Amino acid sequence: MGQYNFISSFVGMWFIFLDFGAGSHLYREWAKSPKTFDQVEGDFFALFTLRLITVVIIFIPFFLVNFFSNFNILLPLIIAFVSTFFATYINLADTYFQSANLFKYPSLRQLIEKMVVIIIGSVGLFFYPHVETVFVALLLSQLVSLAYYFYRVLPFKFKLIFNIHNILSMIKKGMPFLFITLFISLYNRIDIVMLRYLDNFSVVGWYGTAYKFLEVAAIFPAVLFMPSIFPILSSLWNDSGSRVKFISFFYKATRLLFSFSLMITLGFIFFTPLLVSWLFPDSFMPSVLAIRILILAQIIGSISMLFNSLLVIQHREHRSLYIIIFGAIFNIGLNFILIPRYSLYGAAWATVIAEVANLFLLQRYAQWEKNWSIIYRMVFLGVFNALLLLILKYIGQSNNYFIGFALCLINVGLLFWLRLLKKEDLTFFFNPFIVKFNSLF
Numbered sequence: 001m002g003q004y005n006f007i008s009s010f011v012g013m014w015f016i017f018l019d020f021g022a023g024s025h026l027y028r029e030w031a032k033s034p035k036t037f038d039q040v041e042g043d044f045f046a047l048f049t050l051r052l053i054t055v056v057i058i059f060i061p062f063f064l065v066n067f068f069s070n071f072n073i074l075l076p077l078i079i080a081f082v083s084t085f086f087a088t089y090i091n092l093a094d095t096y097f098q099s100a101n102l103f104k105y106p107s108l109r110q111l112i113e114k115m116v117v118i119i120i121g122s123v124g125l126f127f128y129p130h131v132e133t134v135f136v137a138l139l140l141s142q143l144v145s146l147a148y149y150f151y152r153v154l155p156f157k158f159k160l161i162f163n164i165h166n167i168l169s170m171i172k173k174g175m176p177f178l179f180i181t182l183f184i185s186l187y188n189r190i191d192i193v194m195l196r197y198l199d200n201f202s203v204v205g206w207y208g209t210a211y212k213f214l215e216v217a218a219i220f221p222a223v224l225f226m227p228s229i230f231p232i233l234s235s236l237w238n239d240s241g242s243r244v245k246f247i248s249f250f251y252k253a254t255r256l257l258f259s260f261s262l263m264i265t266l267g268f269i270f271f272t273p274l275l276v277s278w279l280f281p282d283s284f285m286p287s288v289l290a291i292r293i294l295i296l297a298q299i300i301g302s303i304s305m306l307f308n309s310l311l312v313i314q315h316r317e318h319r320s321l322y323i324i325i326f327g328a329i330f331n332i333g334l335n336f337i338l339i340p341r342y343s344l345y346g347a348a349w350a351t352v353i354a355e356v357a358n359l360f361l362l363q364r365y366a367q368w369e370k371n372w373s374i375i376y377r378m379v380f381l382g383v384f385n386a387l388l389l390l391i392l393k394y395i396g397q398s399n400n401y402f403i404g405f406a407l408c409l410i411n412v413g414l415l416f417w418l419r420l421l422k423k424e425d426l427t428f429f430f431n432p433f434i435v436k437f438n439s440l441f
Contacts, residue, residue, distance in 0.1 A: 002200070002203070002204035002208065005205060005211070006192060006193070006196045006208075007080050009189040010077070011084055012189060015055075016181055016182045017058070019047055019050050019170075021171075021176065021179070023051075024174060024180070024312075025174040026095070030095075031234045032235065033235065035099075035100060037096070042166065045159055045161040046162075049160045055085045063078070066078075075132050076130075076132035076134075076135050080135045080138075083138045083139040087142055093105075093153075094109075099231060105153050109153075112145065114141075116140065120140055120141065176317040176318050179325070180320055180324055183325050186331075191331070191335050191350065192211065195343075205284075206290060213291045214297065217264050221260075221298075225257065226305050226306070233250070233309065234313045253306060255374065255420050256425055258303065259421040264299075266404070270404025271401065271404065272291045272292055272295075273285075273288050274401065276291070294351060294352070297355040299382075304359045307362035307368075311362065311366050316367075323358060330357060378420065381420070385407075
């Protein structure tokens, strides 16, 4: 488990310079108004050509570095690298579909890919329980995804376009996004890499397990909700006559992100011991406390995503870049201080503290009209739950599932009473799921 988490984080960092930020720039431009594929085809394949050239170049130092420093896991590292390369093409197609509000194709593709990796991975690990088996399963599932896109969905034939003028133009416009991606990757992955060298693979496995729970908790805000509302936010902001609608939509999104992130956070805090005992052997119980600490970053990070998207929509990505640079450096500094003393729990607290600083700066530099009534209600509910959790820990009842369930119900009532959640919001909440999975309905 430790090897898997290290490889997943380490390989991803080699793809930071994949397209020099051009992909993020194009996503924003494509999302301003829906476009047919004919309108984006030239940029699409020029960007893929750039990514292909970059991957071929970076593989050489990747191989040499790992040959001398990680030879014992060189094979799974190479398989993971190839798998990530295939994922770049899939990601590019997903980006186009999401920008055009065609979520049914990425949704079905993700479903097929996950089913394939679960089936092949489960069978493969039964007969050959090694870390490279997991990455072989990932690679095969991505080949299936490519076949689905190539033969069933995308209305074109594969080709390479080396238009140096167009590529240089995209790189120039994408440079701020490149450095944003660079420091976000450092921010998100550096703790696992640092644990690998400051501690051992067992600790990396425990912390990586905790991080997987955080990623599961982030599925709603990061995978379903924000990609679904980004094109709407972008179009409303860029339409000068829709500013009132934009403000209303922004605060509805804020209330929903806070409300459901709060419930997800409380659920994981109270029921994590049960989940870990079901899914992992007893040796993974040190992950429980790390999960409870890390999950606090989920509710903060959800709101941060909204404000970061707001900065991008407002063409203020340079400010987003400065903030994430500060956040990455701040997080690394905290890890150097806390990991030697508190191991994986120090890494978890470093993430939470850095997320708080990140949110403060993002909302400070984004252009938004503050609704103090909603803000005060959100702060009140957050402080209320923090105090209750501290009391439960003090009296030794933090693992009481009945109290946890009751507190979750109380919070649902408080959310409606404080009008942070309304009946009509439920339809808005389910829209991202319906949009993402409407091909299955």
